[in-house]
Amino acid sequence: MRDGQLGLSRHGETDWIYEWDWADRLVKLTRNGAVVLQNWYDANSRRIAKQELVNGQSVKTLYLYDGWDIVAVMNAQGQLLESYTRGVGLAGDIGTIVAVTHHAGSGVTPGTYYTHHNHRGDVIITPSGTTTVGTCEYSAFGNLKSSIGNDVCRFKFSSKELDRATGFYYYGYRFYSPQWQRWVSRDPIGEKSQLNLYVFVNNNPLVGLDRQGLEEKPAPAPMPSPPTPIPPEKQPPVEGRKAVQEFLEKCAKGLYELHKAEIDQWLRDHPEATVCGLAAFLSAQYFAGGKVTCPLPPLEPGKCKISGSVFYDPKTGECGGKIEIKIPW
Numbered sequence: 001m002r003d004g005q006l007g008l009s010r011h012g013e014t015d016w017i018y019e020w021d022w023a024d025r026l027v028k029l030t031r032n033g034a035v036v037l038q039n040w041y042d043a044n045s046r047r048i049a050k051q052e053l054v055n056g057q058s059v060k061t062l063y064l065y066d067g068w069d070i071v072a073v074m075n076a077q078g079q080l081l082e083s084y085t086r087g088v089g090l091a092g093d094i095g096t097i098v099a100v101t102h103h104a105g106s107g108v109t110p111g112t113y114y115t116h117h118n119h120r121g122d123v124i125i126t127p128s129g130t131t132t133v134g135t136c137e138y139s140a141f142g143n144l145k146s147s148i149g150n151d152v153c154r155f156k157f158s159s160k161e162l163d164r165a166t167g168f169y170y171y172g173y174r175f176y177s178p179q180w181q182r183w184v185s186r187d188p189i190g191e192k193s194q195l196n197l198y199v200f201v202n203n204n205p206l207v208g209l210d211r212q213g214l215e216e217k218p219a220p221a222p223m224p225s226p227p228t229p230i231p232p233e234k235q236p237p238v239e240g241r242k243a244v245q246e247f248l249e250k251c252a253k254g255l256y257e258l259h260k261a262e263i264d265q266w267l268r269d270h271p272e273a274t275v276c277g278l279a280a281f282l283s284a285q286y287f288a289g290g291k292v293t294c295p296l297p298p299l300e301p302g303k304c305k306i307s308g309s310v311f312y313d314p315k316t317g318e319c320g321g322k323i324e325i326k327i328p329w
Helices: 238-251 253-258 260-269 275-288
Strands: 008-011 014-020 026-031 034-041 047-054 057-066 069-074 080-086 097-102 111-114 123-128 131-138 144-149 161-163 168-170 175-177 208-210 216-218 292-295 305-313 318-326
Touching: 238 253, 253 260, 260 275
Parallel strands: none
Antiparallel strands: 008 014, 014 026, 026 034, 034 047, 047 057, 057 069, 069 080, 080 097, 097 111, 111 123, 123 131, 131 144, 161 168, 168 175, 208 216, 292 305, 305 318
């Protein structure tokens, strides 16, 4: 270790040596004396170029950014190889990759390949049109368990770039090792978040996210599912729906405005609701609270004359009785 940064690791007969610059950024990694990765950074600590050893070949990649988002990569001669379309993600650039466009010279058939993510922003499917080109499966901490088909997207776990020479993911301020389930360098913000400077998202990668290797963030809550559509055969007659809507708008407008969400939910749960059933629900929910058998109070005096008695049980949904509504229109 050097100043909290990994300096040497040994795996069987393989020695890995890590070199860091003055800003604690990984600049070189050698394997048994051979350089397998070199990185260059700009003043904002973004990696603007790397040279890695892939299948015995030294490959140099240049990066173009929009803020912290990688939007394109080029080769050492400045030829555009890949460009990326981004949308709205979970946090930072996680989950923002929408499509990868390969250009001539990238090593992949030129064209646009789309990406599908799971709940934490991992790229799991890459289709081209309606054809699935490749699929990926990950362990909880990001190890690539399987990769089937063509590898057309360099972004993998948590939408981060995978360096093939090392197996590390580049997060911006740090590199993450899914094999070790930890960062390979200490937290740049020190002990601000916790005492362990190398732990990855508090050891809970199923719900935790880290945008740039600085601090763990909880994954956003999933968006609520839309209401289940009412099948046509269960929808009430148009006249019945119209009567219920007119009753709400002309006889219970003020109450409806105050409790619109609850009343709309009840109507969705009772697609065959009648004016009688709705009036019973309103009486029980907002005037008596519980099972009631009582005369209906005027919901808006002067507009509608409501007489009779009803009962409604919120627990069972049972309602009945007699009701007479005289509407002056």
